[in-house]
Amino acid sequence: MEEDENTPQSLPEWVVLEYQHMRTLAGPSSSVHFTHLSQSSTDSLTSMFSSAPSASTLAAAHAHTESILPFLSSLSIPLEKVCLLDPKATKEISPADAMEFNCFLFGGILGDDPPRDRTSELRALGFPSRHLGPVQMTTDTALGVTKQVVEEGVPLSKIPYIDFPTIQFSAKESVEMPFRYISQDGSPLLPPGMKDLLKRDLDRSFDF
Numbered sequence: 001m002e003e004d005e006n007t008p009q010s011l012p013e014w015v016v017l018e019y020q021h022m023r024t025l026a027g028p029s030s031s032v033h034f035t036h037l038s039q040s041s042t043d044s045l046t047s048m049f050s051s052a053p054s055a056s057t058l059a060a061a062h063a064h065t066e067s068i069l070p071f072l073s074s075l076s077i078p079l080e081k082v083c084l085l086d087p088k089a090t091k092e093i094s095p096a097d098a099m100e101f102n103c104f105l106f107g108g109i110l111g112d113d114p115p116r117d118r119t120s121e122l123r124a125l126g127f128p129s130r131h132l133g134p135v136q137m138t139t140d141t142a143l144g145v146t147k148q149v150v151e152e153g154v155p156l157s158k159i160p161y162i163d164f165p166t167i168q169f170s171a172k173e174s175v176e177m178p179f180r181y182i183s184q185d186g187s188p189l190l191p192p193g194m195k196d197l198l199k200r201d202l203d204r205s206f207d208f
Contacts, residue, residue, distance in 0.1 A: 011044055013197055018140045019045065019061075020052070021191035025144040026059035029151075032143075036067040068105065069125065077103060084127035085142055086119050093130035093146060095153040101128070104146050106139055132156065135163055135180035140191055144182055162188045169199050 019034070026032050034045060045063035052058060064071055072082065083101040085093070107122035123129065132145055133156060148154045160183035167188075168174045175198055181188035 011041060014194070016048065017191040017193050017197065018138060020048075021140040022143050023049075023052070023058040023061050025140060025147055027147070028057060028059060030147070031060040031062070033062050033064060033071065035064045035071045037063055037065055039065055068122065072103075079125070079127060082127055084119070084122055084129040085132060085146065086123055086129040087131050087134075087136070088119070088123070089129035089131040091130055092156050093132060093149050095149055095155065097130060098150040098153075101150075104143075104150070106142055133180070135161075136178070137180050141179065141181050141189070144189065148182075162186075167195060167198055169195075169202065173199075173202060175202055 022032055037045070042063040042065050045061075049061045049063070066074070072079070081101055082103045082105050083093070083097060084105045084107055086107065105122065105127060107119035132142055137145065145156070145159055148159055149156055161180050162183045163180045164176055164178055165181060165188040166174050166176045167190075177188070181190065183189070
């Protein structure tokens, strides 16, 4: 996740909202691990996870400073049982992958616009891989889609999406999001609090 130890003590708010949403989407039957973090980010996330309300409805979450290979080794998880979600994979994820893999790895920073292929570092390690379609997703969306496919048995093509939605705040204020989202009742499934954050960021961009 991190390139060095110079990460600020406080994670960006959008990161916090997406990470919290990942726990909701994964649900209590799964666990989510964030690896290769700086010590400050690890401490911040660990504190946030331990204080989250309604823990019984969320996936267990853990933050680690170690990178992915030592982490997998510590749990005796073989490489071939870990599926790397990679936009350059030749095969798309399918319900059958529930029998093939027991871990799903979201590499790099999903949600970069334009994408910078940070997954390439993990691709080089030899993980088997699957893709989630041709359109860039946010990290929480990618996790939510993977969950639906491998645990609920929904084919990738049957999941309803909204691509590049426009978030409307008023008649004159809106922002277009350059990603694919799961559609929920005709609206993009955003992390709770994300729309308010986008509105504040939009307001700040007009402050001189």
